[in-house]
Amino acid sequence: MSKGFLLVVSGPSGCGKGTICKELLRRNKDLIFSVSATTRKPRIGEVDGKNYFFIDKEKFDSMVARGEFLEYANVHNNSYGTPKKFVIDNIGKGEIVLLEIDVQGALQIKSVYPEAVFIFILPPSMEELKNRIIKRGTETKKDIDIRLKNALKELKFVDEYDYFVINDKVSDAVENIEAIITAERLKVKRHKNLLKKINIQEG
Amino acid sequence: MSKGFLLVVSGPSGCGKGTICKELLRRNKDLIFSVSATTRKPRIGEVDGKNYFFIDKEKFDSMVARGEFLEYANVHNNSYGTPKKFVIDNIGKGEIVLLEIDVQGALQIKSVYPEAVFIFILPPSMEELKNRIIKRGTETKKDIDIRLKNALKELKFVDEYDYFVINDKVSDAVENIEAIITAERLKVKRHKNLLKKINIQEG
Numbered sequence: 515m516s517k518g519f520l521l522v523v524s525g526p527s528g529c530g531k532g533t534i535c536k537e538l539l540r541r542n543k544d545l546i547f548s549v550s551a552t553t554r555k556p557r558i559g560e561v562d563g564k565n566y567f568f569i570d571k572e573k574f575d576s577m578v579a580r581g582e583f584l585e586y587a588n589v590h591n592n593s594y595g596t597p598k599k600f601v602i603d604n605i606g607k608g609e610i611v612l613l614e615i616d617v618q619g620a621l622q623i624k625s626v627y628p629e630a631v632f633i634f635i636l637p638p639s640m641e642e643l644k645n646r647i648i649k650r651g652t653e654t655k656k657d658i659d660i661r662l663k664n665a666l667k668e669l670k671f672v673d674e675y676d677y678f679v680i681n682d683k684v685s686d687a688v689e690n691i692e693a694i695i696t697a698e699r700l701k702v703k704r705h706k707n708l709l710k711k712i713n714i715q716e717g
Numbered sequence: 718m719s720k721g722f723l724l725v726v727s728g729p730s731g732c733g734k735g736t737i738c739k740e741l742l743r744r745n746k747d748l749i750f751s752v753s754a755t756t757r758k759p760r761i762g763e764v765d766g767k768n769y770f771f772i773d774k775e776k777f778d779s780m781v782a783r784g785e786f787l788e789y790a791n792v793h794n795n796s797y798g799t800p801k802k803f804v805i806d807n808i809g810k811g812e813i814v815l816l817e818i819d820v821q822g823a824l825q826i827k828s829v830y831p832e833a834v835f836i837f838i839l840p841p842s843m844e845e846l847k848n849r850i851i852k853r854g855t856e857t858k859k860d861i862d863i864r865l866k867n868a869l870k871e872l873k874f875v876d877e878y879d880y881f882v883i884n885d886k887v888s889d890a891v892e893n894i895e896a897i898i899t900a901e902r903l904k905v906k907r908h909k910n911l912l913k914k915i916n917i918q919e920g
Binding site: 546559622631634636637638639640641666669670675676677678679680690692694696697698700701702705709712713715 | 837839840841842843844867872873875876878879880881882883893895896897899900901903905906908911912915916917
């Protein structure tokens with residue numbers, strides 16, 4: 515049987531990774547979206563186990579203590595984490611688990627789980643990245659400058675990743691990621707008893 | 718600038734690697750076919766530097782002595798080899814060089830040039846492999862048995878390769894190899910100054 519893998523799609527804010535992952539999931543129904551755990555309260559319409567695993571702070575902290583997260587972080591007083599079990603169980607079944615995450619999170623995952631496949635989404639240019647951050651609206655010039663500075667810092671971590679995909683056109687970026695998925699599935703190392711697959715007896 | 722790479726397409730006789738490479742070259746005009754050197758005399762219509770580099774035995778032996786082949790072999794009293802310079806020069810220019818070769822040759826290349834990308838073409842089944850070998854005609858039952866036995870031996874080296882592609886339908890096999898090429902092109906390690914590419918200043 516073939517082993518699945520964890521596909522980490524990452525990049526700085528404004529690179530468009532959210533849009534890409536949404537389109538990737540729409541086009542590839544067999545991809546499994548990695549559900550994060552969070553201590554934040556569910557918003558209207560959010561479903562436990564689908565959008566997030568909603569857990570309390572005590573449970574979250576005990577999961578951290580037991581090393582049950584591939585990565586975790588605190589944002590605005592709420593905790594978010596990627597449960598290891600969900601990922602490992604699905605990979606064991608031969609599934610491909612898609613995780614959309616910021617650069618800090620991806621680097622955390624790489625340190626504990628380097629066998630994941632890491633894709634860095636690059637903006638087509640710094641100008642375009644700026645435009646995208648501005649388009650999100652409601653932010654002051656100072657906020658925009660901070661975001662841009664952070665993005666520039668984060669872009670330098672591209673060398674830690676396996677693949678890069680330039681997000682010029684979403685459909686092109688998605689097609690490139692689909693090619694990466696196809697190729698990764700064809701890696702010999704992901705298959706045991708490859709010859710049995712084609713009815714050839716080994717030994 | 719991005720570095721190209723050597724794409725080694727290999728497998729036992731009867732797996733269909735020749736047909737696949739021909740179709741791959743027809744559909745992808747940017748691939749560069751690796752031209753072998755040989756001491757065999759040119760056949761009618763064969764062009765020096767296109768089909769083969771036709772050289773004499775003395776030249777061939779001196780190239781062997783100077784380590785100028787990625788691999789070489791003797792077949793029916795003629796010598797064949799893959800000149801390193803042709804491959805390295807084209808890779809340096811960012812090109813992808815396609816080499817179709819038997820399993821022995823691929824393993825030789827891997828020992829001296831492991832950074833090449835190795836694809837193993839698998840027949841869909843042992844029965845189909847047998848059919849294909851028989852279809853080539855003119856061979857005795859004994860010849861067929863020897864070929865099958867060799868194929869079975871060679872199939873076991875699939876674990877030494879990076880990727881496998883099952884040749885059930887040629888067009889599917891070619892599409893899979895095209896996905897591998899796309900993915901390999903998107904590998905971060907093949908690109909220097911990736912951020913300069915998108916006009917982002919490093920440092």
